[in-house]
Amino acid sequence: MKALVWHGTTDIRCDSVPDPQIEHPRDAIIKVTSCAICGSDLHLYDHFMPGMKSGDIMGHETMGEVVEVGAESKGKLKVGDRVVIPFTIICGECEQCKRGNFSVCERTNRNGHIAAKAFGHTTAGLFGYTHLTGGYAGGQAEYLRVPFADATHIKVPSTLSDEQLLFLSDIFPTGWQAAVQCDIEPTDTVAIWGAGPVGQMAIRSAILLGAKQVIAIDRVPERLDMARAGGAITINFDEESVIERLNELTNGKGPEKCIDSVGMEAHAAGTVDAMYDRVKQATMMETDRPHVLREMAYVCRPAGTLSVPGVYGGLLDKIPFGAIMNKGLTIRTGQTHVNRWTDDLLRRIEEGQIDPSFVITHTVGLEEGPDMYKIFRDKQDGCIKVVLKP
Amino acid sequence: MRYETERTRRRGHADTATDTLARGLGIFSIALGIAEVVAPRALARALGMKGQEGLIAGYGVREIATGIGILASKDPTPWIWGRVAGDGLDLATLATALEGRNPKKGNVGIAMAAVAGVTALDVYCAQTLSRESPTPLPPMQDYSDRTGYPGGIEQSHGAAKDFEVPRDFRAPEAMRPYTQPQAPQRPTPSM
Structure with a gap:
């Protein structure tokens, strides 16, 4: 599949990489229909955040359609479901998740020991955001493996467009x-x-x-x-x-x-x-x-x-x-406890109180992603928000 | 420094790579200036220029001032040209140390080569910045209709007043206005 891959400071390329596979029974694979470049991705682009490795796939604002579900996620997800993926990976079962403090989930950061050294305690795993937060592949790609998928998703209706829903993932x-x-x-x-x-x-x-x-x-x-x-x-x-x-x-x-x-x-x-x-x-x-x-x-x-x-x-x-x-x-x-707010925010979008698509200024294919990073970083061409269509 | 503000829009296009180079030269200027101000004696000794410590410290002050000018100004172009002039002065001063029986001529040669290298960068940066100025920016995008409120702002203002802020997200009780029903009604303390 195609994906935007980090190779070093200000060096992001659209590469061919292996398709993701189910690695754990709680996983799911989604076919990405829309993803976006986040302002915090620029901290990685400029390499101000430590913990990136060459070959890491970028992106944590992603939505799409479920194409494969691990055995333990089948009660919550099925093939064909339309989902927005929150940037924080959550287990839904630990003490912090039960309190709604999803961004400090105690279980999902598989490199929690590194985060604990840096911050005192682990924080949640994040998609495409350094090995401090788990080193999980990001969603600026054609497909995304979603760990803990039974908890890490927001089901969304077909009546709204990707552009209206995508930003439930983060911003x-x-x-x-x-x-x-x-x-x-x-x-x-x-x-x-x-x-x-x-x-x-x-x-x-x-x-x-x-x-x-x-x-x-x-x-x-x-x-x-x-x-x-x-x-x-x-x-x-x-x-x-x-x-x-x-x-x-x-x-x-x-x-x-x-x-x-x-x-x-x-x-x-x-x-x-x-x-x-x-x-x-x-x-x-x-x-x-x-x-x-x-x-x-x-x-x-x-x-x-x-x-x-x-x-x-x-x-x-x-x-x-x-x-x-x-x-x-x-x-x-704090990082955002995304799932704590999304039911309420989805209702407000459906009721027409707000339409988050107002912020989109550029929509391009994945191949144009590397150029858009530079344009977004340099605030050129009136760029405020970039949506990528794999 | 030179993003697309109304002001930069008037003066020309913002080339961030050149901007970054200019900032780097500003930081270099400050660092070199500090070295010259803090250790003029050591530098004079290394270059065989004993008795010129005051001049070296003075050049250090010039470097620091130029560096601050580059980092602080909205348009660093004149300050970078100032650096070019300073480089000429530095080269001329170093050239005087090549005369006579200076045992440190080798060091002076190395210093002159380094200054010449930085001069080339300064000239490139100053020329690029000067060339940019007359280039107009593309027209500004108009986002004045990007409200985000399908029913208009009047309808959306306060539409989420039904939202109950979770207990753990509420401001500490002591910080809440006294006028609120749930706040303790205490008399104003007299001094």
Whole structure:
């Protein structure tokens, strides 16, 4: 089959690889009908996340049709079922899964001992996202083996299109969880750093949850345009001061809720801390560039909440914990517990409250995937979200 | 640094590879400058330029300033050209160390070759950046109709108010507004 394969920094190719096989009775194989490139795939593309090996298949936003089912999954899945595959692989049986904390499933990361060394404890296995999270083959391919398939799937109806459903795999529940972590009140201003795909979903989620005011911060005109279409006030951080503008929009009090949908590769040319991060990262003395976290901690209203869906990988420097502690800020973070939200979100799509397909800007074949990685990374051609059709 | 903002759109196309090179040169400039400021005596000794420590430290300050300019500016082009001029100055200064009976002429030769290599990179980067400027960007995509709300934003605003935030996702009780029914109604403490 064809698949997008990681070979090294900024080197992703569309290769021919062996078809996946059932390896365990809980597995299933799906024929991929649509998959997408996620912003967090770019951390792998640029090789900021450790633990990739040449030959790894990329992708964790995938949907398709079940073509083969292992013996132990047959009660839950059958050939022909249409499914969206959550990016987190879940067993559905461990203590964390039973609590709904699916992204920290205790069983599905087959390299859990490595994750435990890095993070203290294991986290869930993920599709196509380094050997720290299991080294599972990803879904930017013609076929995907789904481990623990009896739990790791979302059945979807045939009445909706792939484009409406695909993002249940990651970015829609991720944006939603980011907003839910804010526990939004009708009087709240929610400021969202980063108007990429997750930021766009967070904007819409905050609107759905009834925030009084939503503010989006980015510098790419098309992303700001799309953010405004979703109901956000926008700040171009290249052209105005984020701190001043946020204070102006909140009568000097700062936003109650702040969402970081940027993560480890923040761009903030011209600020002292951004230059500091660049130099430290270039000299291997810091893994992540946490400009957004610093800015959020500084501008957030006392007793407010910082919600962090953006991906961070390692060690962060100069975090103003004095501001966080003295202002009594609450920090909520985490990979997304996808299956915890998807029943509710699927209902909202069916009821027409939201149509996540708005975010798609490019739809191409798998062969064009490597080029699209570069276009997406460089934010060229108005690229916000790429869907691949194997 | 040069993504497609309104400002960069006016000045030209953003070529991220050249941008990355410019950033690399900025970081190199700062690192070299720090070395020159921190250890001018050692450098002067290695190059047989004793008595020129002040000049070397001064060049270090210049390097640091240029590096900061490259990393901090929205358009690094003039700063990279500044580096080219600085390279010329460095080569001229090193050339003076080739005169007379300098026992470290070998080191000076190596240093000049290194500076010449970096100069070539600086010139390439500056020329590429300068060439880009007049190239217009393609027209901006219009996403103003990409609302995501099939029934319109008015209908969707607050449509999920029926959603009950799970207990483990709720803000700590002490952080919730006092006006809420479930929050403890306490009198404002007097000081």
